[in-house]
Amino acid sequence: MAKAQAASLQAGSAQLQSWTMYDWNDLKAFLAVARGGSTLAAAKALGVNQTTVARRIESLEAALALKLFERGQTGSRLTEAGKDLVAEAERVEHAAERFGNRAAGHQRGLAGVIRVTSTEMIANLMLMPGIVEFRKTYPEIQTDLIITDRPLDIQAGEADVAIRSGAALAMSDLIARKLGDHEFALYCSRDYVARMGLPTPETLCDHDLIGGELEMAEGPGMAWMFRMAGGKAPVSRSNTLNNLLHAIKAGLGVGPMACQAADLERDLIRCSEPIEEARGSTWIVTRRDLKDTPRVRAFLDFFVPYLQEMGRMRAERGRRMREQAEAANDAALAEGLGEAAP
Numbered sequence: 001m002a003k004a005q006a007a008s009l010q011a012g013s014a015q016l017q018s019w020t021m022y023d024w025n026d027l028k029a030f031l032a033v034a035r036g037g038s039t040l041a042a043a044k045a046l047g048v049n050q051t052t053v054a055r056r057i058e059s060l061e062a063a064l065a066l067k068l069f070e071r072g073q074t075g076s077r078l079t080e081a082g083k084d085l086v087a088e089a090e091r092v093e094h095a096a097e098r099f100g101n102r103a104a105g106h107q108r109g110l111a112g113v114i115r116v117t118s119t120e121m122i123a124n125l126m127l128m129p130g131i132v133e134f135r136k137t138y139p140e141i142q143t144d145l146i147i148t149d150r151p152l153d154i155q156a157g158e159a160d161v162a163i164r165s166g167a168a169l170a171m172s173d174l175i176a177r178k179l180g181d182h183e184f185a186l187y188c189s190r191d192y193v194a195r196m197g198l199p200t201p202e203t204l205c206d207h208d209l210i211g212g213e214l215e216m217a218e219g220p221g222m223a224w225m226f227r228m229a230g231g232k233a234p235v236s237r238s239n240t241l242n243n244l245l246h247a248i249k250a251g252l253g254v255g256p257m258a259c260q261a262a263d264l265e266r267d268l269i270r271c272s273e274p275i276e277e278a279r280g281s282t283w284i285v286t287r288r289d290l291k292d293t294p295r296v297r298a299f300l301d302f303f304v305p306y307l308q309e310m311g312r313m314r315a316e317r318g319r320r321m322r323e324q325a326e327a328a329n330d331a332a333l334a335e336g337l338g339e340a341a342p
Contacts, residue, residue, distance in 0.1 A: 024096065027089055029056035030068060034086050038075035110294050111140035118163035120147045120242040121261055122282075125314075127163070130306045134299070141295050149215055149240050154287055160296060163307075165282045167220065175291045176283040177304050180311040183259045184221035184278035186271040191251040199254045199271045204229035208253030213239040221256030221278035260311065263318025270322065282311070 032042035033053065043050040057076075061068050068082035078086065118127060123145050131143050152158035154174055169176055188199055188207075199207045204225065211234030212222045226232065235253050238244040241261075248255045249267055256275065262268050284304060290296045 023056070023059065026056040026060035026063070027092060029053045030060055030082075031086070031089050031093060033057060033069065033076050034078055034082065034089075037077075041075075110138055110298055112295050113142045113144055114161060114295055114299050115144045115146060115159045116161045116163070116299075117146040117148060117152045117159040119149050119165075120240055121245065121258070122163050122165075123147055124242070125261065126307055126310050127303075130303055130310070133306070134302050137302070138295075138298055141298065143299075151215075154285060160286060160290055161299060162285045163282065164285055165280055167280045169283055169285070173288055174285050175288050176285045177300065179282040179284055179304065179307045181279065181281050182311075183274035184219075184256045185259055185262070185274050186225060186254055187248050187257045187262045187265075187268045188254045188271055189249055189251040189267055190269060191267075192253065193269055195251070198269070201228050201272050204254065205232050208235040210234055210244060210247050210253045210255035211237040212244065213237045216240070216244070219256070219278070220280075221275050224275050224277055225254070225256050260314045260318060263322050264314065266321070269325075282307075 028046065029042060029052075032045045033039055036042045036045055039050050039053040039057070042053045046053065057069065066081045066085075067079050068085070069076040070079055116127070127145065134143070135141070146152065146159050151164060152162060154160075154162055155172065163179070164176075165182065186199065186201070186204075188196075192208075196207060207229075209225060209229055209232060211217065211226070212219060216222060216239055217237075226234075236247060238247055238255075241258070244255050245257055245261060245265075247253070248257060248262075249265060254271060256278065257268075259270075259274065263270065284300065284307065286296055286300065291300070
């Protein structure tokens with residue numbers, strides 16, 4: 001039994017070697033003949049002589065113990081085995097190309113992983129479309145997103161790059177580029193207004209309020225809302241901006257939201273002017289020792305102008321949508337319909 005198992009293992013090992021120990025140039029010749037239909041066409045495509053191509057095909061067939069082509073006066077036709085192996089050979093070819101491209105990227109320093117942290121809202125609305133465009137230029141740079149509303153410790157290496165928002169950045173040795181300014185205001189859904197009436201800062205004590213947990217609870221917009229409501233208890237709490245947005249859209253109540261995001265939601269109504277104490281800015285941040293590494297520099301050089309322009313476009317689009325909604329409401333009231341248009 002032991003001898004039989006040993007013989008089987010030895011045979012399997014020999015077969016594995018016969019399938020893996022072949023010359024990559026032989027495989028390129030195989031694909032060139034399969035695509036060109038003859039060793040002559042393959043020789044022209046590869047820039048070698050016809051004899052070299054024929055020798056490489058013979059070498060590959062010997063290594064695989066398979067006949068890959070039927071030779072004739074009109075050229076070379078793939079056998080059934082050859083047809084079956086073309087797709088696999090192309091996968092190896094693509095893998096080899098990716099290997100070469102990635103090696104070249106490392107030579108230029110434009111390969112590897114960048115760990116980027118941001119809130120889910122910023123990641124979904126702004127970063128993801130940009131990453132698609134970024135990869136068209138830098139396909140060998142892998143961007144890993146760490147989604148959290150908690151500010152990670154960049155100095156300690158929890159991430160390489162962060163998108164951060166607030167009234168100001170804390171003093172540190174980090175390198176920061178400003179992306180733009182932002183405003184917060186109170187919002188509710190049209191469905192909520194239909195049920196409960198339109199909230200105002202002066203009537204918040206009569207409305208359902210959505211609060212925050214953890215860092216969200218300490219936000220200036222959230223603190224302002226509950227102060228205006230006289231400390232009224234919330235009907236629900238959210239611990240991420242993205243969840244807060246969906247809670248407001250669902251009609252659960254009133255909550256503070258970034259105008260760049262909420263003004264683009266047709267189902268939401270702005271219930272206040274921008275909250276003065278909640279005005280802030282957004283920055284892209286990295287460590288000093290990382291800022292000049294080629295992959296991080298490429299990321300910053302791409303995303304700083306990209307995110308700045310996207311922020312301007314979203315703010316302008318939100319302003320137009322808000323003006324259109326207000327004009328529709330004014331027109332409805334002027335016609336004596338008795339209530340604002342939805």
